[in-house]
Amino acid sequence: MMDSHYFGLKAELAEIKLKLAHVGLSLCDRHTSREEAAGELEEVMKLFEGLEERLRNEAPTNK
Numbered sequence: 001m002m003d004s005h006y007f008g009l010k011a012e013l014a015e016i017k018l019k020l021a022h023v024g025l026s027l028c029d030r031h032t033s034r035e036e037a038a039g040e041l042e043e044v045m046k047l048f049e050g051l052e053e054r055l056r057n058e059a060p061t062n063k
Helices: 002-030 034-058
Strands: none
Touching: 002 034
């Protein structure tokens, strides 16, 4: 049975994917500066690192 935690993780991954798609579109838009795109990528990396940290903290330990 899937719990709400699973769906929370799926939602976070979906948000990261959406932001990455937006960055990709921004890079194709000639009106978007490299600095703006870099800022968007930095935001995505922070989201990813936060998710990665939560998963690391919740991972089962092999003791």
